Every structure is written in C-alpha cells, then in structure tokens.
Amino acid sequence: MSDLLLEVEGLRKSFSGVAALREGRFSLRAGSVHALCGGNGAGKSTFLSIVMGIQERDGGTIRRRGRPVIFGSPKEALANGIAIVEQELSPIPAMTVAENIYLGREPVRWGQINFRAMNRAAQALLDDLGFAIRATDLMMDLSVAKVQLVEIAKALSYDAEVIIMDEPSSALGEHEADQMFDAIRTLKEKGKGIIYVSHRLSEIFDIADSYTVFRDGAYVGSGALANVTRNELIQMVVGRPLTEEFIKENVPGDRPLLEVCGLHAESGVFDVTFEARHGEIIALYGLMGSGRTEIFERLFGLSPDRGGEIRIDGQAVRIASPKDAKRLGLAYVTEDRKGSGLVLTGDVRSNICLAELGKLSRGPAMSTRAEARAARDMIQMFGIKAASDRLDVSGLSGGNQQKVVLAKWFLTEPRILLLDEPTRGVDVGAKREIYRIISEFARNGGAVLLVSSETDEVLGMADRVVVMRGGRVAGEVTRSDMSAETLVHMAA
Ligand SMILES: Nc1ncnc2c1ncn2[C@@H]1O[C@H](COP(=O)(O)OP(=O)(O)OP(=O)(O)O)[C@@H](O)[C@H]1O
Ligand SMILES: [Mg+2]
Incomplete structure (x- = not known):
C-alpha cells in the first residue's frame, strides 16, 4: 500500500465569480507533518474546507489512498479518516467541554445520553494530551486558548488518519503550543499525516517536515523543509524577497x-x-x-x-x-x-x-x-x-x-x-x-x-x-x- 494518504490536483473554487482557488495541488505522506503555507487570502482554508467536504469544489480531483473521492459533508470526510481543527472556532458556549467533544455521537445507555461515560472519556482524552481542562467545565468559562485546545482534542478523538489543523496555534500561548506540538509528534510517530497551517515560520520549521506554498489561489511549490531557508520560503509566500521581517524605526525618548x-x-x-x-x-x-x-x-x-x-x-x-x-x-x-x-x-x-x-x-x-x-x-x-x-x-x-x-x-x-x-x-x-x-x-x-x-x-x-x-x-x-x-x- 502506498504511503500517500492524500493527493489533490487542480482544485478550483470561485465565490460569486471571484476565484478563491485556481489550482490547489497537494500531497500528504503517512507519518509526516506537512505545512500548507501562503499569505492571507491565498486559498488555504478554502482548499482545506473542500477536502473536508465543508464546501463544494468547482473542479479538480482528490484521491484518498489512491481512490478518487468527493465528500459531501465533514461527516463523510470523518468516516474516511480525515478530521479538521478549523480556523474559525464555533464552540457551543452553554455546553460542557465533554458535550462539545462528543456532539452528535454521545454515548447512549438505555436510550439516554450516558453523561458519566461521556465525561470520563473526555477527561481521559484531555489528560492523555496533557491539556489542563476539566471535561465538565462550560465552554463559555474557558479562555480562547482552552477553547482551541478542546477543538484539537475533539479532532483527535476521531482517531483519524489525516488531521488538518488550520492555524491551531494562533490562539495559544507558548506553553499550550508546546503541549500541542508534543501531541502532533506522537501522531506522526503513529504514522498519521498532519496538514499544518500557520503564519509563524519558526513554528513551521520546528514541527513540519515538508511544505507546500499557495499564492493567489494557486500552487507555487513544495518540498522538504530541510532543503529551504526561511528567506526562500518567505519569498515563495510573498512573491518577492523581503529583506527584513521586522521594521523598527522608533527610538524611545526620555519622558x-x-x-x-x-x-x-x-x-x-x-x-x-x-x-x-x-x-x-x-x-x-x-x-x-x-x-x-x-x-x-x-x-x-x-x-x-x-x-x-x-x-x-x-x-x-x-x-x-x-x-x-x-x-x-x-x-x-x-x-x-x-x-x-x-x-x-x-x-x-x-x-x-x-x-x-x-x-x-x-x-x-x-x-x-x-x-x-x-x-x-x-x-x-x-x-x-x-x-x-x-x-x-x-x-x-x-x-x-x-x-x-x-x-x-x-x-x-x-x-x-x-x-x-x-x-x-x-x-x-x-x-x-x-x-x-x-x-x-x-x-x-x-x-x-x-x-x-x-x-x-x-x-x-x-x-x-x-x-x-x-x-x-x-x-x-x-x-x-x-x-x-x-x-x-x-x-x-
Ligand atoms: N464564503 C466566502 N465568500 C466569499 N469569498 C470568500 C469566502 N471564503 C473565502 N473567500 C475568499 O477567498 C479567498 C481565499 O480565502 P481563504 O480563507 O481560503 O484564505 P486563507 O489562505 O485561508 O487566508 P488566511 O491566511 O488569512 O486564513 C479570499 O480572498 C477570501 O476573501
Ligand atoms: Mg485561512
């Protein structure tokens, strides 16, 4: 069996006549973390939401372990071993952490939701990941970072083979991000494939093995991160060289x-x-x-x-x-x-x-x-x-x-x-x-x-x-x- 978990070619999508994605190309190997890079509006989330069956494509092919697929809903994608942590989170505030994680697939006993079993499973999952969150807490009482960690735990709870993470670290502090990276490394060792989106380059070089760059809705290039420098990657993303990443022209006064x-x-x-x-x-x-x-x-x-x-x-x-x-x-x-x-x-x-x-x-x-x-x-x-x-x-x-x-x-x-x-x-x-x-x-x-x-x-x-x-x-x-x-x- 090939170790190509996912191959995508020529994926296209327009919104009211405006192309968001012109040529999405991507492939993911088992046991790897693949960074999907690109500027704001480059089409990354659009691409991922089509793969996940959240949005419909206008054209292009998606192959899952060599087999052409089109998912009509995230549920179908999940059934085929693909889970996502979405960029824009949508927790249900009045529900508990456990209810959010198992929404729509709650454990049932004698026709009733088995809250005890659900809370126990959720807590075990969170503890396993090293996330300091109580399964019985309400979502609305959690910080943005913890909500993000719950979403990650939820995506991992499906035990999917492909895990898509669209800017999972943007709401996390250093400490929480480290916990997440540990979780990602474990998944990689288990042979899963992770698609990782982030604008933080240090992080990409830290956690990912390979990269693909989109610019203006089209594939620009891909390869192993070991063979590319930070500046080369920036140039692919931005489309021109950036001489320096930071601009600092202020000089503090005395008052x-x-x-x-x-x-x-x-x-x-x-x-x-x-x-x-x-x-x-x-x-x-x-x-x-x-x-x-x-x-x-x-x-x-x-x-x-x-x-x-x-x-x-x-x-x-x-x-x-x-x-x-x-x-x-x-x-x-x-x-x-x-x-x-x-x-x-x-x-x-x-x-x-x-x-x-x-x-x-x-x-x-x-x-x-x-x-x-x-x-x-x-x-x-x-x-x-x-x-x-x-x-x-x-x-x-x-x-x-x-x-x-x-x-x-x-x-x-x-x-x-x-x-x-x-x-x-x-x-x-x-x-x-x-x-x-x-x-x-x-x-x-x-x-x-x-x-x-x-x-x-x-x-x-x-x-x-x-x-x-x-x-x-x-x-x-x-x-x-x-x-x-x-x-x-x-x-x-
Ligand atoms: N539902 C929508 N309706 C109209 N336009 C959309 C919609 N979703 C995305 N777009 C447009 O498609 C283009 C690609 O957006 P997308 O969200 O895929 O970018 P992205 O690469 O994920 O960017 P970011 O890094 O900022 O998250 C953008 O120009 C965006 O405005
Ligand atoms: Mg996005």
Whole structure:
C-alpha cells in the first residue's frame, strides 16, 4: 500500500465569480507533518474546507489512498479518516467541554445520553494530551486558548488518519503550543499525516517536515523543509524577497508617557510597576495566565480599580471605564477578534468606523461620506484585501479580519496602544506592514504596550520587555540583553 494518504490536483473554487482557488495541488505522506503555507487570502482554508467536504469544489480531483473521492459533508470526510481543527472556532458556549467533544455521537445507555461515560472519556482524552481542562467545565468559562485546545482534542478523538489543523496555534500561548506540538509528534510517530497551517515560520520549521506554498489561489511549490531557508520560503509566500521581517524605526525618548505604579487588578495582578516612554515599544511577556491581559483590561477601564496609580504624561488619572480610557488616548486591540473586536455581520466600513462613531457622525449625510473616506484611507494604509468596503467582514480571510480590527483603533488617533496579539493570523508580508505602522506610531511619540506569544515578534519589536510571572513583574530586560532563552527562563 502506498504511503500517500492524500493527493489533490487542480482544485478550483470561485465565490460569486471571484476565484478563491485556481489550482490547489497537494500531497500528504503517512507519518509526516506537512505545512500548507501562503499569505492571507491565498486559498488555504478554502482548499482545506473542500477536502473536508465543508464546501463544494468547482473542479479538480482528490484521491484518498489512491481512490478518487468527493465528500459531501465533514461527516463523510470523518468516516474516511480525515478530521479538521478549523480556523474559525464555533464552540457551543452553554455546553460542557465533554458535550462539545462528543456532539452528535454521545454515548447512549438505555436510550439516554450516558453523561458519566461521556465525561470520563473526555477527561481521559484531555489528560492523555496533557491539556489542563476539566471535561465538565462550560465552554463559555474557558479562555480562547482552552477553547482551541478542546477543538484539537475533539479532532483527535476521531482517531483519524489525516488531521488538518488550520492555524491551531494562533490562539495559544507558548506553553499550550508546546503541549500541542508534543501531541502532533506522537501522531506522526503513529504514522498519521498532519496538514499544518500557520503564519509563524519558526513554528513551521520546528514541527513540519515538508511544505507546500499557495499564492493567489494557486500552487507555487513544495518540498522538504530541510532543503529551504526561511528567506526562500518567505519569498515563495510573498512573491518577492523581503529583506527584513521586522521594521523598527522608533527610538524611545526620555519622558515617560504612561506610568503604572503598584497596580493591582482583579483576577490576580499584584503590585505591577513599569513605565512606557514617548516613542517606546514595551512588550509584556509571560506565560498565559501571567496577568498580561488583566493589566490591559485594568488600563482600559474594563475591570475595577483595585489599587495603584496610573499616570499619563505625569498626571495621575482615573480610568473607570473604556470611555475614560479612550478620552485619555488609549486604544485596545484585544486578543479575541471575534469576541470583542469585530462585528462579523457588519461590513468592512462600519467595522473600521465602529470605535470612532462620535467623531465621524456630524449629520447623517456627512457621516456616510466621512466614513467612506476614513474606511478607504485605512484599507489602503493597512493593505486590507477586500473587494469592497461594503463586504461583510465574515467573508474576509482571517488575516484581513485582523487588519480591520487594527484599522478601527488607529482611526481613533490614540497616544497609547495596548496590543494583545496584534499579528495573530496575519501573514508574513502583512505582519511587516503592521510592524511598520506600529513603529511609525511610536516614532511619532506614541507608546506601545505589546503582548505577543510569538517570541520572534517580541525580540524583533520591543525596546524593553517587562517579564510577568504569576501576576507580578518578574523582571525587565532591555533590547541589548534580550534573547529567547532569557525571556523563557524568566517567565517560567
Ligand atoms: N464564503 C466566502 N465568500 C466569499 N469569498 C470568500 C469566502 N471564503 C473565502 N473567500 C475568499 O477567498 C479567498 C481565499 O480565502 P481563504 O480563507 O481560503 O484564505 P486563507 O489562505 O485561508 O487566508 P488566511 O491566511 O488569512 O486564513 C479570499 O480572498 C477570501 O476573501
Ligand atoms: Mg485561512
């Protein structure tokens, strides 16, 4: 029997006349991790959803172990040994972890769902994977990272031969990602094939054996990762060479813009002190749960004052609500773009103008024109790939949705940017654009607080790193002393 688990050729798909996929080609061997690479909107998710029977193809062939197949639904794909962890998660919030994992195939006893058996099976699965999650917890009580881990556990519970993972790490911290990588290595040893999508190149070189690149909906190339350099891969993805991945043009000034003194916050932030100067990019680094997001929530007035002082330009300020925060020039890009950043049912224009409604609405006619202009500027500034600004955000690729969230906040002309995973799901070319925008913002005197689980990004962009551990500041590292080892060591 051949070890080719999956072969795809000439796969095509258009959405209302616009080609999303022109020539999808791919092959997957048993016992390998194959990275599917490509920029935002290159057609990766479209390709995978056709393979999985979620969407219909316009043309092309798919062979499963040499046999031509077309799956009419994910259920059929699953029955043929293919499971997926989708890019956009859709858990049922009011259900438990176990119910989500076994949805539609619950163990039954005497005509009733056997909850005890189901909870036991789910817990065994989670424990096996080393995921610290209780099977009886409600999905709505879990962090984004844990929801992601549950989705991974669910895909693995089918014991499929082919496992597709569409950006599984984008919501995970370093620690959770390591747990997932361990799980992937075990699957590989068992002879399974894993299709892995990620915009994090370090990760790809770490975990994958082979790669395939799509660009503008078409196959560009494939091979063994051992035979390609990081720069060569970037060039295939972007279509031209990138001389450097990071753009950093800001130089920190002397005057503090934001001072945080002895700050306490709900859910475990204790006595946190640091400052960000005009023109400075500060990274808050730490494991998930180390208090980074909680600091942002306190600074943006989303959680109550529990003590400590916040000063802006030397003046003590009170931030009791997001309205206070915005008035003081803060903007907050949250880690969960669907939960708090984006209105998926709204179009690109209204989403971009969402945070700035006050400034733009001076009479209905004016507002439409001002909105249209503002949206156009932002679409250009961020290079948002959308056919029209009246298109629903849900039709954009993941990375382009992220850019809409950033654009929305830049429009408020903030002085202090709180960025929680700002390049999540953003491709290597667009990341560079975002770095340029962030460093230009700092160069013009703004201060940036950056939370990122991508160590490369912290090292590439931060002037100083405040390392958090268990809700406290574990130490500070300046740019000249930064290394991945130092940061990981201090945070653990
Ligand atoms: N349901 C849809 N309706 C209309 N257009 C769509 C739809 N789904 C995808 N597209 C378009 O198809 C193209 C490919 O999108 P796709 O989501 O496959 O990209 P991707 O490679 O997964 O990108 P990303 O890295 O950002 O996730 C994009 O231009 C996207 O806007
Ligand atoms: Mg995608």
